[in-house]
Amino acid sequence: MKTSNEIREAFLQFFEEQRHERVASAPLPQKDNPTLLFTNAGMNQFANVFLGLDNRPYSRAGTSQKCMRVSGKHNDLTNVGPSPRHHTFFEMLGNFSFGDYFKKEAIEYAWTFLTEVIGLDKQRLWVSIYQDDDEAFELWQKHVPAERILRFDEKENFWEMGDVGPCGPCSEIHYYTGDLAEQKAEGVNRDDEYLEIWNLVFMQYEKDAEGNMTPLPRPSIDTGMGLERITFALQGGESNYDTDLFQPTMQRIQALLEDSEAEREEHEVGYRVIADHVRAATFLIADGVRPGAEGADYVLRMIIRRAARFGRDIGFSEPFMAKVARVYIDQMSPAYPELRQQAENIKYTLTQEEERFASTLDKALIYFERLANRLHEEGETEISGEDAFNLYATHGLPLEITQDLAEQTDLTVDEAGYKAAREEHAQRSGSGAFKAYETEATVYSTLFNDLVAEGKLGTEGVKQEQYGAPRLESEIIGLLRDGERQDVVKQGQKVEIITAVTPFYVESGGQVSDIGTITVPATGAQVRIEAVHKPLPNLIIHSGELLQGDVKLGSKAILRVDDERRANVRRHHTATHILHEELRRHLGKHVAQAGSLVAPDRLRFDFTHDKRVTDEELAAIEDAVNQAIADNFPVTIKLMGQKEAIGQGAMALFGEKYGDIVRTVKIGQSQDAPYSFELCGGLHVTETNDIQLFQFTGESAVSTGVRRVEAVTGQMARQFLTERLNLLNRVAQVLAVPVQEIEKRLETILADNKTLQKEIDQLKKASLLNEADELLNQVQEVAGVNLLTAVVENADADGLRSMLDKYRDKIKSGVGVLGTANNGRPIVIAMVTDDLVERGLHAGNLVREVAKLMGGGGGGRPNLAQAGGKDVNRLPEAITAVADLVQQQLNR
Secondary structure, rough: OOHHHEEEEEHHHHHHOOOOOOOOOOOOOOOOOOOEEOOOOOHHHHHHHHHHOOOOOOOHHHHHHHEEEEOOOOHHHHHEEEEEOOOOOEEEEEEEEEEOOOOHHHHHHHHHHHHHOOOOOHHHHEEEEEOOOOHHHHHHHOOOOOEEEEEEOOHHHHHEEOOEEEEEEEEEEEEEEOOHHHHHHHHHOOOOOOOEEEEEEEEEEEEEEOOEEEEEEEEEEOOOOOEHHHHHHHHOOOOHHHHHOOOHHHHHHHHHHOOOHHHHHHHHHHHHHHHHHHHHHHHHOOOOOOOOHHHHHHHHHHHHHHHHHHHHHOOOOOOHHHHHHHHHHHHOOOOOEEEEEEEEHEEEEEHHHHHHHHHHHHHHHHHHHHHHHHHHHOOOOOOOOHHHHHHHHOOOOHHHHHHHHHHOOOOOOOHHHHHHHHHHHHHHHHOOOOOOOOOOHHHHHHHHHHHHHHHOOOOOEEEEEEOOOOOOEEEEEEEEOOEEEOOOOOOOOOEEEOOOEOOOOOOOOOEEEOEEEEEEOOOOOOEEEEEEEEEEEEEEEEEEEEEEEEEEOOEEEEEEOOOHHHHHHHHHHHHHHHHHHHHHHHHHHOOOOEEEOOOOOOOEEEEEOOOOOHHHHHHHHHHHHHHHHHHEEEEEEEEHHHHHHHOOOOOOOOOOOOOOOOEEEEEOOOOOOOOOOEEOOOOOEEEEHHHOOOOEEEEEEEEEEEEEEEEEEHHHHHHHHHHHHHHHHHHHHHHHHOOHHHHHHHHHHHHHHHHHHHHHHHHHHHHHHHHHHHHHHHOOEEEEEEEEEEEOOOOOHHHHHHHHHHHHHHHHHOOOEEEEEEOOOOEEEEEEEEHHHHHOOOOOHHHHHHHHHOOOOOEEOEEEEEHHHHHHHHHHHHHHOOOHHHHHHHOO
């Protein structure tokens, strides 16, 4: 019996033997398609190839693709655990043809692999095809009896990439898991015993906006086979969780809990949820996702917290997921090396999120229990959207967990109301869990296709020479102004220019784009290039302003990069690699890059870490970076196969999409253990001494568990230090002491100021208390009650309270309401003695009404309360109204 690792490898090897390029899995976070959070199919990374917008050096590919399908719908996520085959994360095995082979070969490859390579029983295989696909019917009859080839309509057997674009019929292979004697055609696509294991998509049409389908000139193949399902078909059992994809994990959970077999069986759903969710979380973290409040980050937080909640239910009282994740790291790293590279970060992030949730879970569950009890008492059966959102926003309980808990207590959740409450909150705060995306205008794809059709570009697109000389000549093959193609652009106008070749670096991996000029020698035209971007994989746009002359389509042009600016970018970029290494050495191997900015004047580096980097740590890291600069390590750039580079220990920024051939940056000479070794497409110095100097300029928090450091290098670092030294000298002159005595002098001044402030406060308090004595002459009587009201100058809230305390001690029974203006805002404090509280007077209610007159609000206890307002000019009027308000309270 083959293991899951052996099945995956057998698939990839088989297709390599059929001349397919083995292509590494794309990251889970989906960056190419803004309508998706995650890669959810093997073809995602080839979408632009199928659309003709990307060109690869191969026409056949085989992959094992990491996928996530989490819709967030109640019936979707709560199936994970009870369902035998429903998962959040899964692996999709796929073979692809980009205009190479078609139906005949795809069918033969699939049949050969299933029946000969892994040995599935032919008698258990059924095939479904599109109802009009006679060609597929004929081809399948070479392998399968006609009665086991079933026709279905477009709902089951026709595939479309979208409303428009490539589409075509598909053929699904089904595996029967029941008693052979009971097989029947009616069970396919209906009964659970007929397991769909492989879908072969025959992309042979182009669909337009009107629904018309035109045959593609080069039909293609896209297939997908779930590793979980094919492993189940081979290994058997009751569910996918009985296979070796999950059994080692389930055994690890059992060992951690010290459960008996009976206890494990009793808690089967919890075991499954943890096994599934920890696997998904492990891969998401390895691909650069962090627990958070939006998009992919929200999904990660939600599945970790859902697993933690089930863990609590089945007996875990301490963080456990890092120990469970270790099983997946050990088992799946040979296929996915990023798991081993990110092992410490995975364990760190899981534990951190578990601990954070554990601190709030008990309170959240208490709140939920109270809410559920109240609803049951009131005869209600649904948790309102507002209450559900409050459970998340206030208590950290994701909607999906609330839905789980609701189901256990015979309640439902108003999901539409939850979404409305979430959107209202997003509008108020300017954020949201799932932000809307804008799609790129179709003008660029139309332009690209036209340039290819006109022979001005090959399908590989604009050629980049960004690592070479900062100057080259090329032809202007495209001009755009305000989204429209132009033959000529006039002086003073904004323009977008496309050339056949470019030396400009396009922003990527945190490094900003180059700027520079494009000139046309024949006419003297000059364009200042202010930005460069890549709206399509193979199209580069130079944006800028035409400073002089006219630019015509077809002109020969000289492209020049601002090389001095680029040199500063190089320094900052190589410095980020050194910084990354030293952060890991000083803070721990859990540190992983979470974002960066490499600019000519500064660098910014975000990384995973759950606490502030102390001044002492920053100083040590800064010294170490400067030592690496002084050591003058060579910086070596080399192109390698992605798998080879990762295998040799190159660090990748997982979550980024890398090609089959990757660019590596090695700092240091040692082959076995270089100082730093990373995948990187950016610009770098040739040796570290070119960086000259490194200086931190800031450290701050970005989000929970992510810190940010900012720094400068080279001339910017020297300038920064010079400015600081000049500032010290100016401060020394003001204090009239040498620079080395500034700190001591400031300590003396601050101590003196503290003493003086105490004296001022005491004098101020004494003055206010004296004023309180004088105010006793202003006490009036309202319905037999002593009432003191006044606007006091130069006071604060504490001062007003002290005055009211003295007033209460003097008169024993009465009401006092005092107001003051503090920093331009009115403050009012009310006091009511206890005997008058019994008569119905209430300081909180009184001060609330006073505050309304100033456009504010407040409240407090019956005997003492405070309020504020917005309009300080209405303070005297509000204080004057107190007498009437007291009268009203007494008359109730």
